[in-house]
Amino acid sequence: MPGLAPATLGAIRISDPVRERQPDPTRRRPSHSLKYSIFSLARNALSHHEHWPRAWRSPAPKPRYDAVIVGGGGHGLATAYYLAKEHGLTNVAVLEKGYLGGGNTGRNTTIVRSNYHLDPNAHFYEFSLQLWEGLARDLNFNVMYSARGVLNLVHSPADMDTAMRRGNAMRLNGIDARFMTRDEIARWIPNLDCSPDARFPIHGGLLQPRGGTVRHDAVAWGYARAADARGIDIIQQCEVTGIRIERGAVVGVETTQGFIATAKLGLAVAGHTGRLAGMAGLTLPIETHVLQALVSDPVKPVLDTVVTSGAVHFYISQSDKGELVMGGDLDFCNSYSQRGNLPIIEHVVGACLALFPSFGRLNVMRTWGGVCDMTMDGSPIVGKLPIKGLYMTGGWCYGGFKATPASGWLHAYTIARDEPHPRNAAFTLERFAQGRTIDEKGVGPVPWAH
Amino acid sequence: MLLIPCPWCGPRAQIEFTYGGDAAVQRPSPEAPEAVWVAYVYLRDNPAGPHAELWLHSAGCRRWFKVRRDTRTHDILGSASPGAALPGAPT
Numbered sequence: 312m313p314g315l316a317p318a319t320l321g322a323i324r325i326s327d328p329v330r331e332r333q334p335d336p337t338r339r340r341p342s343h344s345l346k347y348s349i350f351s352l353a354r355n356a357l358s359h360h361e362h363w364p365r366a367w368r369s370p371a372p373k374p375r376y377d378a379v380i381v382g383g384g385g386h387g388l389a390t391a392y393y394l395a396k397e398h399g400l401t402n403v404a405v406l407e408k409g410y411l412g413g414g415n416t417g418r419n420t421t422i423v424r425s426n427y428h429l430d431p432n433a434h435f436y437e438f439s440l441q442l443w444e445g446l447a448r449d450l451n452f453n454v455m456y457s458a459r460g461v462l463n464l465v466h467s468p469a470d471m472d473t474a475m476r477r478g479n480a481m482r483l484n485g486i487d488a489r490f491m492t493r494d495e496i497a498r499w500i501p502n503l504d505c506s507p508d509a510r511f512p513i514h515g516g517l518l519q520p521r522g523g524t525v526r527h528d529a530v531a532w533g534y535a536r537a538a539d540a541r542g543i544d545i546i547q548q549c550e551v552t553g554i555r556i557e558r559g560a561v562v563g564v565e566t567t568q569g570f571i572a573t574a575k576l577g578l579a580v581a582g583h584t585g586r587l588a589g590m591a592g593l594t595l596p597i598e599t600h601v602l603q604a605l606v607s608d609p610v611k612p613v614l615d616t617v618v619t620s621g622a623v624h625f626y627i628s629q630s631d632k633g634e635l636v637m638g639g640d641l642d643f644c645n646s647y648s649q650r651g652n653l654p655i656i657e658h659v660v661g662a663c664l665a666l667f668p669s670f671g672r673l674n675v676m677r678t679w680g681g682v683c684d685m686t687m688d689g690s691p692i693v694g695k696l697p698i699k700g701l702y703m704t705g706g707w708c709y710g711g712f713k714a715t716p717a718s719g720w721l722h723a724y725t726i727a728r729d730e731p732h733p734r735n736a737a738f739t740l741e742r743f744a745q746g747r748t749i750d751e752k753g754v755g756p757v758p759w760a761h
Numbered sequence: 762m763l764l765i766p767c768p769w770c771g772p773r774a775q776i777e778f779t780y781g782g783d784a785a786v787q788r789p790s791p792e793a794p795e796a797v798w799v800a801y802v803y804l805r806d807n808p809a810g811p812h813a814e815l816w817l818h819s820a821g822c823r824r825w826f827k828v829r830r831d832t833r834t835h836d837i838l839g840s841a842s843p844g845a846a847l848p849g850a851p852t
Contacts, residue, residue, distance in 0.1 A: 648835055
């Protein structure tokens, strides 16, 4: 091939002028960083694991960065990591008001999947699932991706038609999908009540075999460590209190650790995106709602897949610690409180017992809540905001965890090039005013109904 | 469990009610410019703090009313019939 072949990811060029800037070699890989391997594990075992280096630094903020990311959860850390890795942008800070992964990254139920019907969602989440598949190797950190399958139960002939339609749409988009009969499911999951007289009779199910779970905390830690190793400053206990804008462009952020100048500001604060955007004078098509989850006491392995039911509003999997992790619907009223109310817990437990009667012997060990950006069409907003230098990845509704790698990758691309990638081009803020909503469930602008 | 004060039935458990969303949203006139309609359909203030909202006493008197509730604590600050003013900050 004549000339220089640009770096590619699939058919997409990712080489650009930003990438050609030479990063400061002193910031490339801090001396404390260490490659995790069987050898480092053995070496540290000899010294009783007392000499492992810190996985990332805790630097004081510099007065100016090329880009600042607000939010030290999975999405913000992933954005910073891919800014450094894909675009050579390493003079970047991640600002976190609490501690890393202390928000929704540490509160979700760890499910990953790409079983979407609409094309923009299917392409986006499939890209994310492909990144999950290679993430542990990429980050040199075991994120414990477990392709245990995600099974959506079907409870009526109408449900069956919908599941077939979605499965076919997935296959047309190159995504794995398989319809399972009731008998196949009954053999695979003996605890599940597949009898004809069950409270919610099971007619079959749509399985995505490559779906599954990922250890949520490890995602934050793995991205943080890998971003830090590439020179990104991760600054915890640093809350953004204002966004400074001059002549229609971002010039920096006010924080609890002082003013930090930057011309590129990315928001990765789902649950609180409305508040941060409000600091820039924007009102978003988002409401904040609380989603609860709960775990049982830990037991030996009883469930080796993820089971969900749209009709019953319920999903369940078993963690590696043995707890059954389950959840259901939102609490259905605006909330920033990170805790919910008992009626939803009661509903989730009721649904669990209807599907898995034997789980009635377990105790609820712990319940918690996380606050979600609920958008007006149930799909995220990943891209530019109408102020120069301001970007966001948010509006995840209650499905943000599985999006983490793609969200970070595409947010980074949009920030570095000041234009969206084809994979996030549809997820604009402007789509609402333009009538281009991406409404997977088709319920209209009722944010708590998605 | 929220204890929601229905203006007609008094305090009742949350499970008797259905949420109706932001009570500050006002339907524009049919002649209003498109941007006003877009804001009405899609944009929400989404405050972290006191929030004026609509509730329906669906398993009770089946009437709509307004509640002011703090979205950070779930404390209910007051309720009123749809035409009346809520106690506390103006809606």
